[in-house]
Amino acid sequence: MSELRQDPTTREWVIIAPERAKRPQQATKKRPAVKLPAWDASCPFCTGNESQTPEEVFRLPATSQGPAWDVRVVPNRFAALMPGGDVNRQRDGHFFRKMNGFGVHEVIIESPVHNVSMALMTYEQVEKVLITYQERYNDLKKNRQLKFITIFKNQGWASGTSLAHPHSQLVGTPIMAPHYHRKFDVAHDYNADTGNCLYCDLLAQEISEDKRVIARTDQFTVFHPFASRVPFETWIMPNEHSASFGLFPMAHFSELARTLKDTLFCLYQELDDPAFNLMVDTSTTEDEEDPYYHWHIRIVPRITTIAGFEMGSGIYVNTALPEETAVTARQCALSCLKTG
């Protein structure tokens, strides 16, 4: 029989229904693999094409022979939001509310190499990408008109990406969505009730049950959450309480890079180079040292499709038990660590 599970961090419910994995003709979200070249003359993110992007806002210069940079950050040429303009709410008629599309939308070009996905990068390169995430986050948070900064990565066609060259994105918005207000409220209420951080307690529970934990390092725990919305949903969470990614000590970035790269490599192996979205969930820029939130990386493989039931009910159906996917992922994690 299936099971309804509540995500303690959002109070949303998920239906875990392994029987549905047996449906016929289940749509595969994969396109035939296309072998990409290491350099593509038409790609604006490849070396030599730097003039095709808007003016660079940040770079990590190369530490070895070859291209002049290891990581570049440029404004998104097709930005959803743009700096400038006021941030006041306006009325559209007397009924609707709107505001200018003020904000920041940047692209983090993760490597000069066109065809290397994060799962196959060196640890050093992944560390440089993560350092860049934090550098840009901390630079942008100085702008007090940005209330929320989202760092994310769309990898593979089914993830919604439009360019193959490895890249992440960062969007700063002048509002926080009700969805996140609620997520913070849930964590805040838990802290008010118990005096504890919800995520610290969640982690302690996951570690003591040891059914969904994939790997543990000194600083991080990797696990498939109790109420996973999709098969192989994976969270990477710092072991020590830490509200904001922006304040996380640089000393641990090398370990974070190893943990993230190994996690992505395992998904690459297990799910045959799946499309996925990666999000850095972190506290608001205005309350980076709060006792209730706890930053983490959330990886959502795109091997299933959100359908009318999810849209019509707000409830996700997951066709895999996280306790079972965790067994598979743990085996890979063990061999990763041997070869890594």
Place this chain on the structure above:
Amino acid sequence: MSELRQDPTTREWVIIAPERAKRPQQATKKRPAVKLPAWDASCPFCTGNESQTPEEVFRLPATSQGPAWDVRVVPNRFAALMPGGDVNRQRDGHFFRKMNGFGVHEVIIESPVHNVSMALMTYEQVEKVLITYQERYNDLKKNRQLKFITIFKNQGWASGTSLAHPHSQLVGTPIMAPHYHRKFDVAHDYNADTGNCLYCDLLAQEISEDKRVIARTDQFTVFHPFASRVPFETWIMPNEHSASFGLFPMAHFSELARTLKDTLFCLYQELDDPAFNLMVDTSTTEDEEDPYYHWHIRIVPRITTIAGFEMGSGIYVNTALPEETAVTARQCALSCLKTG
């Protein structure tokens, strides 16, 4: 410049960013069209294969020569939820909360014909489908353990469907998701403040602005909402206040069928037979005559992909202005009405 717009029914924000429609290599979500036969020997929903489905719970017998039925309803063979078992919340350890996968999951087989999509059905057949929606809704709402009933349809590969034969689904759950709690709360608060139905006021505003309305009939208004989450998102709403689809007068179902079929036909024409999800948003089964909610049909074309930004921020990016898509859709609606 782009714009941030707030959906007055959820208070969520959407970024309307037409510039992003110019992105290169934007992924198309269409598969090459496959010409389907009118009857498929391997399809469990085709006539003659009735024994391949679980036992029928409802049928509309045929009104003409040919197959024995016009519409059939059967339990979903790969049900996300199943009747039976208790509905008490349980603890998983002392931290997590879960419950049995109690519920109802039915499939409404919309036609004996394998290859006719709702956009191309007769008005009479669409009316039969809608009557079946209401019949099953009203039968299931007698079960007081079901707190929320979702009626939806996934059409086309990118919508998450696994079978081509035209069908809708109905899921009754023992919980209501926080997402809908909030939607009802927003409508309830508006009613408490103003004494009015939020949706009645929204409709009056749409009609007076007349920028996003596609078509109006005696009983219904079709429009692209102010804060559309995706291009060509379309709502069909009764003109008179009506909280529950379950109590909507049967006398108006013929007009609803014409309105829905014409709306889907226009999307079929304009977007070249797009994948879409269709949801019937209605009040809770416990409060079907409330003054604050207002049932409506929501159609969400799947021509774009939800990506990491949406998942990481809760904010959708829509690359089309609803005022512009409404102009296109209105032209089609005018010619539909001529030929319809």
